[in-house]
Amino acid sequence: MSMMIPELTDNIIDHLHDNRPALCSCSLVCRSWLPSSRFHLFSTVVLCFIDINTGLPMICSQSSTIAPYVRHLELEDGWNGWRRWLNDALPKLPNFGALKSLALGHIDWAQLTREPRRRDRLIGLSRCLNHLALEYVKFETMDQVLDLFYVAPSLEKVSLASVQCENENVSHTRSKTISLKEITFAGGSLARPLIDWLCLQPMPSVHTLNLAFVRMNQVPSISRYLKILGPKLEHLGLECSGECQDALCKAIDLSHNTSLCTISIDGIVLYDNYSNSPGARIQGWVIDILSQITSRYISMVTLIVLTKTPQEIYSLDLPALSLAFTGVSSVLSERNARLRFHVLGEVNRSIGIRWP
Structure with missing residues (x-):
């Protein structure tokens, strides 16, 4: 096994990216195979209200070595009577240095970011993102939405599903441009004001x-944006x-x-x-x-x-x-x-x- 060059073993393991049992076996072969195996095993981590008693302690443990490999993180808070766990857990999450994609679900943004520790943690998670997905997220103002976009200068892809916004007005101080390349709108009251805001961007990038x-109320905005x-x-x-x-x-x-x-x-x-x-x-x-x-x-x-x-x-x-x-x-x-x-x-x- 020591005769195989690292580039070759990495290439072999890359071809097993969607075969979790094979990746687990590779991680046990030798120490040099462990990083390449973990690169795929822990590329995506999903934390939701169902498995917070198992997955969350494993991720947040001081001895955990998972966080550096996570590139896509999904956080779904409790809903429809399930325990809302994210408020307490968010400040405890480790630094995900390789994180590029973040998905948030069933979140009241104003409540989640009311405490500075939680707000700072979300900002830290968002800084290096190139993909942000929001589903069943409620914002109080458009300024909250744009502030989230602004903290991620590399953001290129945004997916919005059933995202609500109570106050559609944008303050005049929010004139900074964002260079999105791909946008998905799937319902929610945020679609129309955000499209109207995108229409005001000096250089279209999507x-x-x-x-x-x-x-129906989105049709004029869509027509103008196209x-x-x-x-x-x-x-x-x-x-x-x-x-x-x-x-x-x-x-x-x-x-x-x-x-x-x-x-x-x-x-x-x-x-x-x-x-x-x-x-x-x-x-x-x-x-x-x-x-x-x-x-x-x-x-x-x-x-x-x-x-x-x-x-x-x-x-x-x-x-x-x-x-x-x-x-x-x-x-x-x-x-x-x-x-x-x-x-x-x-x-x-x-x-x-x-x-x-």
Whole structure:
């Protein structure tokens, strides 16, 4: 074993990055294999209300050697009657020197940061982040949100799911710019004021924008932001339902996004008992969106379809979709863009489906 050069063993262990039993075995082979094994074993640490009695003492112990290997940390506080543990535990967390990604869930920001020790600990965790994910987090003000962004100068990716903000106003002192490259919005009242704030940034930097659970009051802000992003935007994801589909389709203009490479449209529901079925109406919205594309770089269109039975797939109007990709004036046809379906549901793949 001593004859193998370290670069070779590191490469072998790297190929086992998602095989935890194999990594555990490698860590026991010899001392020199331990750092490479731990690099993958402890790259992601999740602490939530379920396992705080086991995982938390192990991480916070003075003899623990796990923290230097953690690159992605998830902290989920108690909710729906479960014990809220993060207030007490946050000041005790060790320094995660390699941390690049932080996910926080079910947190009342004002309550969590009211004590200086907890606030300072959060700032310490955030300084070197390039990815921040928030889910079911409640902020009192937009200033709290921006202060969190500002302490992470390397922040490039932000994911926001059901994040609420009570006061949408931004104080005039918050004029510092941030250079985000990828943003995901998935519901919550923070989406609209944050998009409005991003519209005021002097130089658009976002190349990937994902918009899910779009609400009617967000549509004007989204339309304005897509126009501002212009040729900077390369990847776009959309998901909305009901009247928002028509409103969004009429409000946005993708002709400004001349560098768009991929577009993904989610939430195409084909259930027989769903209010928006049959799928023809939904597909009309999809086709209208696709017809706006003028980018010469478009290479992939992804449609995410939800269905329960194979028969419901027949409601997809493939000839209409095909026309969007084969029409004489279609950019999708000119650039040989590919159409990819993600079908979600209990569909028996062994049943052959023939399109009429």
